[in-house]
Amino acid sequence: MTDPRDWLAQDPDPDTRAELEALLAAGDSAALADRFGARLEFGTAGLRGELGAGPNRMNRVTVLRAAAGLAARLRAEPPRGGVVIGYDARHKSERFALDTAAVLAGAGLRARVLPRPLPTPVLAFCVRHLDAAAGVMVTASHNPPRDNGYKVYWGDGAQIVPPLDAEISAAIDAVGRVDELPLGDAWETLGDDVVEAYLDAVTALPLGDARDVAVAYTPLHGVGRDVLLRAFERAGFPAPFVVAEQADPDPDFPTVAFPNPEEPGALDLAVDLARARGADLVIANDPDADRCAVAVPDGPGWRTLTGDEVGGLLAEHVLRATSGADRLLVTTIVSSTLVSALAREHGVRFAPSLTGFKWIVRSGTGRLVLGYEEALGYCLGGDDGPPVHDKDGVGAALAVAALAAAARRAGRTLLDLLDDQARRHGLHATAPLSVRVADRALITAAVDRLRAAPPDALAGRAVTRVDDLTAGADGLPPTDGVRLFLDGGARVVVRPSGTEPKLKCYLEVVLPVGHAPVADVRARARADLDALKTALAAALGL
Structure with a gap:
C-alpha cells in the first residue's frame, strides 16, 4: 500500500491535499485503504476512475505520472509532430490537460493543446491531421460526474492497443516522485483552424443532397453543441433545435441521473422539445460527443433506436x-x-x-x-x-440527418427503412442486459461460472455452441467473455465492461418475416428477448 503521507508530500492539488489531510486526521482507515490499497491500471482504455486523492483515484499526481510514462515511451519513437492534447468540460479536465503539456514539454517533447473543451473526435482527427506521434484526451465520456479519465491515441489516430499499453504502463511504474519531474511551459495552444479542418473533413463524408429535416438535439451538458451546430450549418442542414436545459457544458450533469444517452430518461427533454417543435428526429451526443443516439416518431409516441x-x-x-x-x-x-x-x-x-x-x-x-x-x-x-x-458522434449525427432527409423526400421514415431490411434479411433484434455491481469480483465470478458450467438451454432454446472468448474466436485476439449460440439463430455474449463496474450481456434473435406484418414479428422478437433476459439473469446468478 502506498504511504498516504508520501503521496501528500508530492500532491500539487489543494483540493485532494485537503481531502487526504481530513482522512488522515479522522483516522478513516477504510477510506484510506480504498484510495491507497490499489491503483488505477493503465490499459487499452487508458485511465478512468473517480476523482479524489490516492493512486486508486483520478488526480493530478496520477495524471503527472501517466504523462511522464507516456513521455518516456515516446522518446523511443522517431521524431514527429509532438503530442496533441484535448480535454472535455468535466471537473479537473483542463488542469489535467495542462499538467500533461507541462510534463511533455519538460521532457523535451512538443506539446500542443486544443484551444478549449472540444469533442473527443476532434482530438482523434487532429492526431493524424497534425502528423503527431500521439494524442491524449482527458475525458470520462459518459461516466458519472465524479469520474474523469485519460485516453491515449497513437500516431495512426486510433486508441492504443497491446503491447503498447503495457509498455506505457511499465514506463509509468518507473516514474518517481512527481514533484521532482522537470516541467516546461513552452507548449502551444492551437487555434480554431484545427476545428475548421475537422469540420471540412466530416462535412465531406457521403451525405447525399437531401437537407429538409428538422432535428431536436441535446449535447447532455457536454461539449458537442457548438461543433455540431457548425457542422450542420456547413453541410447545409437547418439548425437543430437545442434542449436549453442541457445546452451548456456542466460537469455536474444536473438534469440526468447518468450522462449516457443509452440510459432510460436521458433523452426525455429532447423528445419533449421534438414534440413541441414538430421535429422529424431526436439526436443526442454523450458529453464528449463521440457517441450518437437517435429517436424517431412512432405512432403517438417516440422510439429510441438501438x-x-x-x-x-x-x-x-x-x-x-x-x-x-x-x-x-x-x-x-x-x-x-x-x-x-x-x-x-x-x-x-x-x-x-x-x-x-x-x-x-x-x-x-x-x-x-x-x-x-x-x-x-x-x-x-x-x-x-x-x-x-x-x-465520432458529430459525423454520425450528420449522416443520420442526411439519411432521414432522404427518406423524408421519398415520403418514408427511418422506421420504414428498418422494415425494408427486416423483410430482406430477417428481423435482427438485439437487446442489452447490464448488471452494475459495487464489487467487481462478482462480475469475475459470474463469468467464470458461465464459462465452467454453461446452461443446456435458455428460454426454451437449446445452447448449440459455447465459445470461451479468452481462447480467441473468429481469428480475433483473446478477450474476457463467453458467447453462446442457441437454436433458431439466437446468440448471447457475456463480458465485463472495460470502463465501468458492470457485467454486460448482448442478446440477439433473428426471426424470418416472410409475408407477416413486420410489427407482429417485432412483437415476437421483443417477447423472445425478454424471455432470454430472464433466463440469462438466472443463469448468471446476479
Whole structure:
C-alpha cells in the first residue's frame, strides 16, 4: 500500500491535499485503504476512475505520472509532430490537460493543446491531421460526474492497443516522485483552424443532397453543441433545435441521473422539445460527443433506436453513396449480425472485431466505410476512408440527418427503412442486459461460472455452441467473455465492461418475416428477448 503521507508530500492539488489531510486526521482507515490499497491500471482504455486523492483515484499526481510514462515511451519513437492534447468540460479536465503539456514539454517533447473543451473526435482527427506521434484526451465520456479519465491515441489516430499499453504502463511504474519531474511551459495552444479542418473533413463524408429535416438535439451538458451546430450549418442542414436545459457544458450533469444517452430518461427533454417543435428526429451526443443516439416518431409516441438499428441504417446509407469492392464494413462480435448480411448483399468486405474502436478501425483489409458498435459508436468513411479513426458522434449525427432527409423526400421514415431490411434479411433484434455491481469480483465470478458450467438451454432454446472468448474466436485476439449460440439463430455474449463496474450481456434473435406484418414479428422478437433476459439473469446468478 502506498504511504498516504508520501503521496501528500508530492500532491500539487489543494483540493485532494485537503481531502487526504481530513482522512488522515479522522483516522478513516477504510477510506484510506480504498484510495491507497490499489491503483488505477493503465490499459487499452487508458485511465478512468473517480476523482479524489490516492493512486486508486483520478488526480493530478496520477495524471503527472501517466504523462511522464507516456513521455518516456515516446522518446523511443522517431521524431514527429509532438503530442496533441484535448480535454472535455468535466471537473479537473483542463488542469489535467495542462499538467500533461507541462510534463511533455519538460521532457523535451512538443506539446500542443486544443484551444478549449472540444469533442473527443476532434482530438482523434487532429492526431493524424497534425502528423503527431500521439494524442491524449482527458475525458470520462459518459461516466458519472465524479469520474474523469485519460485516453491515449497513437500516431495512426486510433486508441492504443497491446503491447503498447503495457509498455506505457511499465514506463509509468518507473516514474518517481512527481514533484521532482522537470516541467516546461513552452507548449502551444492551437487555434480554431484545427476545428475548421475537422469540420471540412466530416462535412465531406457521403451525405447525399437531401437537407429538409428538422432535428431536436441535446449535447447532455457536454461539449458537442457548438461543433455540431457548425457542422450542420456547413453541410447545409437547418439548425437543430437545442434542449436549453442541457445546452451548456456542466460537469455536474444536473438534469440526468447518468450522462449516457443509452440510459432510460436521458433523452426525455429532447423528445419533449421534438414534440413541441414538430421535429422529424431526436439526436443526442454523450458529453464528449463521440457517441450518437437517435429517436424517431412512432405512432403517438417516440422510439429510441438501438445502436444496432442505427448501425444497419448507416451501413446501407454509405454503401449506396460509395462504390468499389474494396469497401469494408466492421462491427464487433457483440453487435448485430445484420451488417455481415448487408455486406454480402452489396458485394463488399466484412470483418468482425473485438469491442472498442481501437480494434474496429484496425480490423479487416480494405477501405473502411463504416465501423460501428452497438453502444452508439459510429465511424464513417468515404472515398479516402474515415477522417476520424475513432467513433465520432458529430459525423454520425450528420449522416443520420442526411439519411432521414432522404427518406423524408421519398415520403418514408427511418422506421420504414428498418422494415425494408427486416423483410430482406430477417428481423435482427438485439437487446442489452447490464448488471452494475459495487464489487467487481462478482462480475469475475459470474463469468467464470458461465464459462465452467454453461446452461443446456435458455428460454426454451437449446445452447448449440459455447465459445470461451479468452481462447480467441473468429481469428480475433483473446478477450474476457463467453458467447453462446442457441437454436433458431439466437446468440448471447457475456463480458465485463472495460470502463465501468458492470457485467454486460448482448442478446440477439433473428426471426424470418416472410409475408407477416413486420410489427407482429417485432412483437415476437421483443417477447423472445425478454424471455432470454430472464433466463440469462438466472443463469448468471446476479
